[in-house]
Amino acid sequence: MRIVFAGSPAAAVPSLELLARRHEIAAVITRAASPQGRRRVLTPTPVAARAAELGLPVVEANRLDAAATEQIIALEPELAVVVAYGGLVREPLLSAPPHGWINLHFSLLPDYRGAAPVQRALIDGHGVTGVSVFRLVPELDAGPVVRMREAEIPEGATAGALLAQLAELGARELVEAVDAIAAGTAVFEEQTGAPSLAPKLALADGALDFTQTAPALLARFRGVTPEPGAHAMLRTEQGEGERVKLLSLARSGAEPLAPGEAALAGRTAVVGTGSAPLELLEVQPAGKRPMAGADWLRGRGGSATFEVGA
Structure with missing residues (x-):
């Protein structure tokens, strides 16, 4: 099939790679290059970088406005595919490809x-x-489903590690879906059950309140890392709070x-919680490099107190 692919982060790269092996990619739509790192170097998205390596045409657009819509429609794709692009698809673009858009x-x-x-799944x-x-x-993420695959969450997996795992699994399911659409055998079924929402995380979502139990704190830590x-x-x-990044935590028998x-x-x-203590394996104080939690605490005379509660 002739496909337009829209994606931006590393999690979308496996899908792009598999689709490019089996179908014609008319263009890759991705967000514009942005300043990254301490030196604010202008850097293309992971999808843009991989598309360039594959020799695929790239269209940089932070939103699918009138200009981007006209450009995509002119490509005459049979199907459009989205994997974590980071922008909304509205009419008339939504109905432009004969087989629509799949996500x-x-x-x-x-x-x-x-x-x-x-x-959010890890935090919960x-x-x-x-x-x-x-x-x-x-409507947001409400369309009929053509492929679904369950996966166990590995013990201790962070959001970054789990997303990388699901990106590989999802790429295979996505290619199966596109192949079925191309063959005319795809079956779409309406979603059933009460939906739950997973809004984008803010900096405040990474704050750990040590009055919570150790399992709840570890779940939140995994969900907001990296x-x-x-x-x-x-x-x-x-009396002024100083933010300390918590880079690695573990259960403790202290x-x-x-x-x-x-x-x-x-x-x-170790740090006290609403139940058992947790070990501070690695931390990063404000303005300093990451370091072992024990080294950091020894540098403070062997103790510290984190703010708790609202």
């Missing part, structure tokens, strides 16, 4: 409709998730501590 979503729809399904403590391929309709990142506010003598109280337990740094 790879990283949840078992109608669960977790929205921008952060993987992160789920052990199972999956991928869905569905037809785009005007983005927007887990952090806690350190209580200082001046003696209980008050919620938010951090101390050395042998060679490890």
Whole structure:
């Protein structure tokens, strides 16, 4: 089939690669290059970089406005495919391809409709998730599903690791869907059950409140890692909170501590929660490099207190 592919992050690359092997990619639509890193170097999206390597034409557009719509329609695609593009598809573009638009979503729809399904599933403590391929309709992630595959969530997986796993699984399901559409054998079924929503995460979603239980804190840590990142506010003598990034946490068998109280337990740094303590494996204080939690705590005299509560 002649396809227009829309995607931006690394999670969309496996789908682009598999589709390019089996179908004609008329163009790749992706978000514009943006400043990245401390030096703010203008960097293309992972999809744009891989499309260039594959010799595919790239259209950079942060939104599918009138100009982008005209350009895509002129390509006369039979089908359009979306994987984490980062923009909405509206009419008349939505109805332009004869076979419409299909989307790879990283949840078992109608669960977790929205921008952060993987992160929200981890925060909520789920052990199972999956991928869905569905037809785009005007309502958010509400179209009929053509392919769905369940996947267990590995113990301790972060959102970054789980998304990479689902990207590979989803790419295979997406290609199966496109092949079926091309063959005229695809069957789309309406979503059933009550939907749940997965809105985009903000920086505040990464804040850990140590009055919560250790399992709840680990679930949130996994869900916000690597983005927007887990952090806690350190209580200082001046009374102003100092943000400390929490890069790696683990269960600990140390003696209980008050919620938010951090101390050395042998060679490890631990912090009290609403249940059992957690080990601070790696942290990054404001303005400093990442370091072992124990080294950080020793540099503070062996103890620290994080702010807790609202």
